[in-house]
Amino acid sequence: MKTAVYTMLALAIASLGSGCVNLERSRDIGNPNVSGRTLALQVCSSCHGVDGNSTSPAFPKLAGQQEAYLIAQLKFFRGHNRIDPAGSEYMWGITRKLTDEQIEGLARYFSQQKDAPNVAGDPATVAAGKAIFENGIPDKGVAACAGCHGAMGMGKDTFPRLAGQHANYMMKQLHILSETNQRPAGAMMKPLVHGLTSADLVAVTTYLQGVSPN
Amino acid sequence: MITKSVWRHVLKIQDVLPTLLALVLLGMWSFPSYALPAFARQTGQNCLACHAGGQFPELTPYGRLFKLTGYTMGARSMPLSVMAVLDYTRVRNPKDSTGVKDTVDFHKQGTAIFDVGSVFLAGKITDNLGLFAQATYANYDHQQDNGDWVGHLSPDNTEFRYADRFISPGSDLIVGAFANNNPSMQDVWNSAPAWSYPYVGPTFALGAPASPLLDGGLGQDSVGAGVYAYWNRSLYGELALYKTANGPFGFLHPGDNSGIARIKDGAPYWRLAYTKAFGPHDLMIGTSGLVAEIHENNDVNQPTDRYRDYGLDAQYQYILDPHTVTAHISYIHENVKWGDPLALGYDNASDTLKELKIKGAYVYNATYGASLAYQQTTGSTDAGFFGGPADITGNLSGSPDTTAWIPEVFWTPVQYLRIGAQYWHYTKFSGNSSNYDGFGRSASDNDTLFVYVWGAY
Numbered sequence: 001m002k003t004a005v006y007t008m009l010a011l012a013i014a015s016l017g018s019g020c021v022n023l024e025r026s027r028d029i030g031n032p033n034v035s036g037r038t039l040a041l042q043v044c045s046s047c048h049g050v051d052g053n054s055t056s057p058a059f060p061k062l063a064g065q066q067e068a069y070l071i072a073q074l075k076f077f078r079g080h081n082r083i084d085p086a087g088s089e090y091m092w093g094i095t096r097k098l099t100d101e102q103i104e105g106l107a108r109y110f111s112q113q114k115d116a117p118n119v120a121g122d123p124a125t126v127a128a129g130k131a132i133f134e135n136g137i138p139d140k141g142v143a144a145c146a147g148c149h150g151a152m153g154m155g156k157d158t159f160p161r162l163a164g165q166h167a168n169y170m171m172k173q174l175h176i177l178s179e180t181n182q183r184p185a186g187a188m189m190k191p192l193v194h195g196l197t198s199a200d201l202v203a204v205t206t207y208l209q210g211v212s213p214n
Numbered sequence: 215m216i217t218k219s220v221w222r223h224v225l226k227i228q229d230v231l232p233t234l235l236a237l238v239l240l241g242m243w244s245f246p247s248y249a250l251p252a253f254a255r256q257t258g259q260n261c262l263a264c265h266a267g268g269q270f271p272e273l274t275p276y277g278r279l280f281k282l283t284g285y286t287m288g289a290r291s292m293p294l295s296v297m298a299v300l301d302y303t304r305v306r307n308p309k310d311s312t313g314v315k316d317t318v319d320f321h322k323q324g325t326a327i328f329d330v331g332s333v334f335l336a337g338k339i340t341d342n343l344g345l346f347a348q349a350t351y352a353n354y355d356h357q358q359d360n361g362d363w364v365g366h367l368s369p370d371n372t373e374f375r376y377a378d379r380f381i382s383p384g385s386d387l388i389v390g391a392f393a394n395n396n397p398s399m400q401d402v403w404n405s406a407p408a409w410s411y412p413y414v415g416p417t418f419a420l421g422a423p424a425s426p427l428l429d430g431g432l433g434q435d436s437v438g439a440g441v442y443a444y445w446n447r448s449l450y451g452e453l454a455l456y457k458t459a460n461g462p463f464g465f466l467h468p469g470d471n472s473g474i475a476r477i478k479d480g481a482p483y484w485r486l487a488y489t490k491a492f493g494p495h496d497l498m499i500g501t502s503g504l505v506a507e508i509h510e511n512n513d514v515n516q517p518t519d520r521y522r523d524y525g526l527d528a529q530y531q532y533i534l535d536p537h538t539v540t541a542h543i544s545y546i547h548e549n550v551k552w553g554d555p556l557a558l559g560y561d562n563a564s565d566t567l568k569e570l571k572i573k574g575a576y577v578y579n580a581t582y583g584a585s586l587a588y589q590q591t592t593g594s595t596d597a598g599f600f601g602g603p604a605d606i607t608g609n610l611s612g613s614p615d616t617t618a619w620i621p622e623v624f625w626t627p628v629q630y631l632r633i634g635a636q637y638w639h640y641t642k643f644s645g646n647s648s649n650y651d652g653f654g655r656s657a658s659d660n661d662t663l664f665v666y667v668w669g670a671y
Contacts, residue, residue: 021340021341022340022341022342022378025341025378025379025380025381026341027283027286027287027288027341027379028286028288028289028290028338028341029257029258029287029288029289030288030289030290031289041381041382042283042287042379042381043287045381045386046275046276046279046280046287047275047276050381050382050383050384050386051383051384055491055492055493056275056491056493056494056496056533056534057493057494057534058494058533058534058535086535088260089259089260089262089263090259090260090263092258092259093254093257093258093259093260093288094257094258094259094288096258096289097289113383119493168494168534172535
């Protein structure tokens with residue numbers, strides 16, 4: 001027993017003596033020398049999945065997401081420019097010390113991961129959602145989502161990929177975008193979402209969750 | 215299940231409202247609103263990132279990984295935290311069979327008190343090493359000869375943890391080692407004893423007459439070290455060995471060593487668990503065990519009692535804003551073979567004890583919560599062990615059988631403060647629902663209303 005405890009203490013002292021740093025497998029978000037990739041694996045993976053395919057819809061999938069979008073969002077979190085509750089509660093702190101280089105590394109890592117197919121919705125809802133996504137609702141002045149997010153919802157630059165994303169997460173973001181000013185960079189979404197009913201939102205997000213272009 | 219008289223008792227809460235209000239105000243005043251405990255400062259995240267629905271100490275899947283990776287996620291920051299519990303306890307019948315108020319067992323009956331406070335030194339030390347050290351001040355720690363209660367600051371749960379994580383797409387292996395002073399303190403599921411329900415409870419009330427060694431029996435009496443591995447967030451295994459926390463480890467044990475459990479050789483503790491996450495659901499099924507030989511009367515020159523404790527437990531969580539649903543179940547079977555039952559005055563050569571704990575909780579928006587728990591203790595009858603009749607604390611039947619229902623409501627107005635009320639309703643106590651003590655006391659006489667304000671900074 002004493003040996004075991006002393007071994008622990010020896011390990012502690014040894015790791016202190018070695019400068020406390022294990023760059024390859026560090027979870028230190030305050031060390032600028034830890035690569036974005038390492039932080040993605042050691043820290044971000046805990047919620048977003050090791051390959052960016054989060055299991056829980058509480059956390060967005062990042063696999064195959066647009067690199068520019070990820071960089072922009074991480075900088076928004078770091079700069080407190082995205083103030084939706086989940087964003088501030090989970091992301092402000094964890095990004096607070098990230099360097100631009102680390103953010104770019106994180107974004108690169110997740111954007112290069114392969115998206116895993118998500119749960120498909122019922123065909124009628126999917127069909128309704130697909131129609132709105134591709135054509136909009138001209139009578140209500142709702143533009144086609146595909147116009148900015150791409151025909152298959154893959155996104156482009158700072159327009160996020162939506163294909164395969166958790167429907168629950170997208171629903172929450174659509175409410176935030178339409179009812180609050182908590183995501184200023186998404187202000188252009190506000191008038192677009194206003195024209196959609198709750199059923200429309202469910203349809204679009206259900207459709208997008210099941211899209212798997214890979 | 216809840217009788218009319220119980221309701222009458224619950225309704226007495228109106229008597230305590232002014233006191234409760236004072237507690238709330240005191241709680242608000244004591245903890246500034248920008249406050250965050252040490253781990254939250256380290257990750258920079260809200261408490262609810264690691265605690266399910268914000269109901270500390272229940273861990274979320276992320277909170278479990280934070281602990282399993284040695285408290286090392288985040289950036290080093292101020293590693294100090296404080297915690298305090300202000301509470302109010304009212305036992306349904308605080309009088310003995312002659313109508314005289316029992317001021318020992320039910321001291322502070324119907325009075326709001328500062329109960330306990332803790333100081334924590336906790337957080338990341340290096341990339342692989344972390345610490346969770348708690349010292350607790352119990353305001354009513356023990357009685358002096360003249361009957362006065364005195365407060366005392368004592369070591370509480372304390373753990374060093376070393377962990378490494380080998381992770382790449384398709385493979386995730388967390389390995390680690392720990393040293394602590396409470397078997398199961400290292401556990402990350404709240405169905406394991408050290409962090410199981412109730413998370414806070416009355417100081418001056420009666421509880422089940424016996425509980426298994428595995429359920430806190432060696433807490434702060436032992437020091438142990440163990441190793442663990444968690445593979446692909448699916449299979450978890452752990453092996454540890456505990457010894458008496460004396461000699462150089464005496465600092466991990468409260469007070470002097472006169473009352474410390476003397477463990478012969480080492481007591482092995484093991485834990486296996488299978489976990490599965492699907493969507494917002496997270497499930498764990500596990501088993502654990504502790505085998506210990508403990509000298510009778512804490513005297514190394516006396517024979518040893520052999521404890522064999524085996525546990526089965528499970529946890530379910532659904533966490534998806536704004537809803538949090540959690541459920542825990544734990545069953546522990548204990549067999550004790552007494553070294554010298556004759557000298558101890560026990561009836562049996564060996565006794566068994568079985569403890570079942572079930573709890574379900576719902577929290578809305580990490581703010582409003584309610585839970586219902588059921589706790590049942592059963593086991594062999596041993597009049598010698600349980601001491602026979604005695605007013606209030608006696609045991610006429612010689613049986614440990616005790617059953618309690620515990621409804622609770624709580625409110626978390628801000629993440630560092632929880633205000634709650636729980637009610638312990640006993641349908642059976644020490645083997646009987648009525649006259650359990652041989653002096654006419656009913657199990658429900660021990661029903662207890664407990665109101666608390668619990669804050670951390």
